[in-house]
Amino acid sequence: MRITHIECHVLVQPAYDVTAASSAQDDIVVEVHTDEGLVGVGETDVNPWIARACITAPGTHNMGLGLTELLVGADPLEVEGLWERMYVGTAMNGRRGAVINAIGALDIALHDLRGKALGKPCHALLGGAVRDHVTPYASLQPETSSFAEFRDSMVEWARRAVAAGFRAVKAEVTLDGPYAHNGLREPWERGTELLAAVRAAIGPGVALLVDVQYAFPDADTALRVLADWEGLDLFFVETPLWPDDLDGYRRLAEEQPIPIAAGEWLTTRFEHLDLMRRGGIAIAQPDIGRVGGLTEARRVCDAAAEHGVRIVPHLWKTGISIAAAAHLAAVTPHCDYIEFLPAELSESGLRKDLTSDELRMVDGVIPLPTRPGLGVELDRDALEAYAEEARRVGAVLR
Ligand SMILES: [Mg+2]
Numbered sequence: 001m002r003i004t005h006i007e008c009h010v011l012v013q014p015a016y017d018v019t020a021a022s023s024a025q026d027d028i029v030v031e032v033h034t035d036e037g038l039v040g041v042g043e044t045d046v047n048p049w050i051a052r053a054c055i056t057a058p059g060t061h062n063m064g065l066g067l068t069e070l071l072v073g074a075d076p077l078e079v080e081g082l083w084e085r086m087y088v089g090t091a092m093n094g095r096r097g098a099v100i101n102a103i104g105a106l107d108i109a110l111h112d113l114r115g116k117a118l119g120k121p122c123h124a125l126l127g128g129a130v131r132d133h134v135t136p137y138a139s140l141q142p143e144t145s146s147f148a149e150f151r152d153s154m155v156e157w158a159r160r161a162v163a164a165g166f167r168a169v170k171a172e173v174t175l176d177g178p179y180a181h182n183g184l185r186e187p188w189e190r191g192t193e194l195l196a197a198v199r200a201a202i203g204p205g206v207a208l209l210v211d212v213q214y215a216f217p218d219a220d221t222a223l224r225v226l227a228d229w230e231g232l233d234l235f236f237v238e239t240p241l242w243p244d245d246l247d248g249y250r251r252l253a254e255e256q257p258i259p260i261a262a263g264e265w266l267t268t269r270f271e272h273l274d275l276m277r278r279g280g281i282a283i284a285q286p287d288i289g290r291v292g293g294l295t296e297a298r299r300v301c302d303a304a305a306e307h308g309v310r311i312v313p314h315l316w317k318t319g320i321s322i323a324a325a326a327h328l329a330a331v332t333p334h335c336d337y338i339e340f341l342p343a344e345l346s347e348s349g350l351r352k353d354l355t356s357d358e359l360r361m362v363d364g365v366i367p368l369p370t371r372p373g374l375g376v377e378l379d380r381d382a383l384e385a386y387a388e389e390a391r392r393v394g395a396v397l398r
Helices: 048-056 067-071 079-089 098-118 147-163 189-202 219-227 246-255 268-277 294-306 319-330 349-353 380-397
Strands: 003-012 026-034 039-044 136-140 168-172 207-211 234-238 260-262 338-340
Touching (some): 003 067, 026 380, 039 319, 048 067, 079 098, 098 294, 098 319, 136 207, 147 168, 168 189, 189 207, 246 260, 246 268, 268 294, 294 319, 319 338, 349 380
Parallel strands (some): 136 338, 168 207, 207 234, 234 260
Antiparallel strands (some): 003 026
16 A cells, blocks of 8 residues: 555634634644555644645755655555654754644554554554543633633533533633733732632532643742642643743742643654653643654653653644544553543534544543544535635635
């Protein structure tokens, strides 16, 4: 079997808002085609036009080859070998950043393809499942313009998530900092008030995760705020500091007790190793597409095990990424949760529409996917509708 061509679908949902603090309103979906008619599907979480350029651009010399030309003609079953080929072949343009994000989409598609070709779910080909289900947590990110509304919506969403069966919820508390919603600029004492209200609403038996989205300018500020949260039994606080402040992360690990999670933007195991070794994080959050695909996410998980670091993958895209995360979690003993937003709690139409037979939560857990490959099916009507919107938005941008 040989790879014949690669299709890139840039997708955008209507009412595209570049000021929104959510990357779930657009997508790039790749399809890797073969001469035997089998097709693998992948996606990644980055500006989809940039990812498409990374995949379709021709190479210029032997240290900066094009991703498409590196794959066409190759045997798609040699997934790990193809990862090396893409990584080394694009070295002068890539090694980090958007090229690795794009490799991630292609690598996920290759894992899907290999599973379909061999008639096995991806997790069976990643070494075999160590559990029969994965546990999702619900990300809660109400869009509001006042603090009172934000707090009350967060509490209401948390209640709904627990009522729907979730055993863990994550409050996206963006009161200040670079990604504060709708201009909210609130003192962090109000964050304490909000989290206490959520904890009271969900009770002691549900895990409470907090994402502050890079809010704190330095470790001293973060330490002052986190000191007020010690009584809230938080499972982790996510990305308190800018990802380059590795020494700041180290101080949070050493000077306060709440576990710190980070890693959603990082590419390759090498960046994750810096965060684990120098930053001292307790939980690594590889985003499977961004980090470089299932092949590289698996290596991050292996490195985490060696460093006593737990895994909770980041995930803000469609059913393709949900499936990829479920397969990764299936083979990762030290993975506690996967990020998951059921369609009824999502404001993204793309997430709801793009894949059919999406994985479902039953009694608070997601049974492992059993179909060959990732086990997802693209909804062709939705794909075409969102691609048409992307063409319209792309034309306006030009
Ligand atoms: Mg986050």
